[in-house]
Amino acid sequence: MLDWTDRHYRYFARLLSRQALLYTEMVTTGAIIHGRGNYLDYNEQEHPVALQLGGSNPQELAQCARLAEERGYDEVNLNVGCPSDRVQNGRFGACLMAEPELVAQSVDAMRQVVAIPVTVKTRIGIDDQDSYEFLTRFIELVAAAGCEQFTIHARKAWLSGLSPKENREIPPLDYERAYRLKRDFPQLTLALNGGIKTLAECQTHLKQMDGVMVGREAYQNPYLLASVDRTIYGCDTPLADRREVVEKMVPYVERHLASGGRVNHVTRHMLGLFNGLPGARSWRRTLSERAHLPDATPGLLLEAMAEVGESLEPEVE
Numbered sequence: 630m631l632d633w634t635d636r637h638y639r640y641f642a643r644l645l646s647r648q649a650l651l652y653t654e655m656v657t658t659g660a661i662i663h664g665r666g667n668y669l670d671y672n673e674q675e676h677p678v679a680l681q682l683g684g685s686n687p688q689e690l691a692q693c694a695r696l697a698e699e700r701g702y703d704e705v706n707l708n709v710g711c712p713s714d715r716v717q718n719g720r721f722g723a724c725l726m727a728e729p730e731l732v733a734q735s736v737d738a739m740r741q742v743v744a745i746p747v748t749v750k751t752r753i754g755i756d757d758q759d760s761y762e763f764l765t766r767f768i769e770l771v772a773a774a775g776c777e778q779f780t781i782h783a784r785k786a787w788l789s790g791l792s793p794k795e796n797r798e799i800p801p802l803d804y805e806r807a808y809r810l811k812r813d814f815p816q817l818t819l820a821l822n823g824g825i826k827t828l829a830e831c832q833t834h835l836k837q838m839d840g841v842m843v844g845r846e847a848y849q850n851p852y853l854l855a856s857v858d859r860t861i862y863g864c865d866t867p868l869a870d871r872r873e874v875v876e877k878m879v880p881y882v883e884r885h886l887a888s889g890g891r892v893n894h895v896t897r898h899m900l901g902l903f904n905g906l907p908g909a910r911s912w913r914r915t916l917s918e919r920a921h922l923p924d925a926t927p928g929l930l931l932e933a934m935a936e937v938g939e940s941l942e943p944e945v946e
């Protein structure tokens with residue numbers, strides 16, 4: 630998720646779940662090929678991690694997929710779901726649902742040059758092209774090019790008239806359509822995305838689908854991730870402890886500062902860690918008010934936690 634699931638968030642998320650597959654923000658082929666930033670940087674601890682690409686030029690996508698594989702990413706995912714105007718001008722994102730042949734060519738070009746999975750994240754329709762047949766034609770053509778895994782954001786996108794935020798809220802969720810797709814394409818690996826807030830909901834969807842992708846809830850309420858390994862993957866590992874997670878983030882922030890970064894680059898992703906517990910507000914406030922100050926140090930995390938420390942409840946499952 631743009632601006633949210635950067636490498637700092639992903640490092641933090643990985644301390645909560647060893648198993649969940651993490652996705653980068655969408656990175657455009659233009660940024661990777663022509664940009665000056667180090668857009669493919671990530672921490673080794675993040676694995677398994679998928680790079681999401683935005684683009685529609687098959688050769689450029691292939692070039693970026695190859696770089697991603699060389700850099701060690703575990704998967705390359707193509708964004709066919711983002712409805713923003715900026716993205717449409719670049720002819721990528723959700724508007725590509727109208728050009729399944731081009732998406733198929735892109736997948737084919739990427740698959741020719743990498744061995745890691747090439748996957749696609751898509752909506753269930755765009756504008757008036759929202760019939761089940763439109764969706765199945767898209768999936769059929771892209772699957773024929775070798776894409777075996779799709780994430781289905783189970784709502785359509787309006788390409789004009791709605792902001793990206795509205796496009797994540799206003800078009801109604803249609804889980805039934807995603808379930809039907811799975812029934813009609815049993816050979817494909819299909820994950821469901823959109824509006825999922827609890828692991829119990831994940832378990833319900835997993836009776837019909839092969840996977841689930843949780844976006845906003847995993848960001849705003851990150852401790853949800855702590856139960857993923859046990860509840861979803863059946864691992865027998867102890868639940869991550871919030872305090873230990875914060876303590877492990879301190880040296881990470883130290884390293885980030887040493888490389889010229891700021892404390893709030895990291896701590897802004899941790900604001901929701903204590904959600905639902907007494908003291909959550911004080912944690913959030915301390916970090917939001919002080920982490921951006923020039924003299925902020927990594928110890929601010931411990932200071933902020935000390936304020937909530939006494940009121941932490943014992944974990945109940």
Ligand SMILES: Cc1cc2nc3c(=O)[nH]c(=O)nc-3n(C[C@H](O)[C@H](O)[C@H](O)COP(=O)(O)O)c2cc1C
Nearest residue numbers: 630631654655750782797822823824825843844845
């Ligand atoms: C701030 C923000 C940025 C997002 N950026 C991306 C993105 O870069 N690529 C993408 O495929 N989806 C992006 N999304 C959409 C989410 O991946 C997801 O499809 C959507 O929020 C619905 O799932 P959820 O209800 O679990 O959040 C973004 C969502 C938000 C809130």
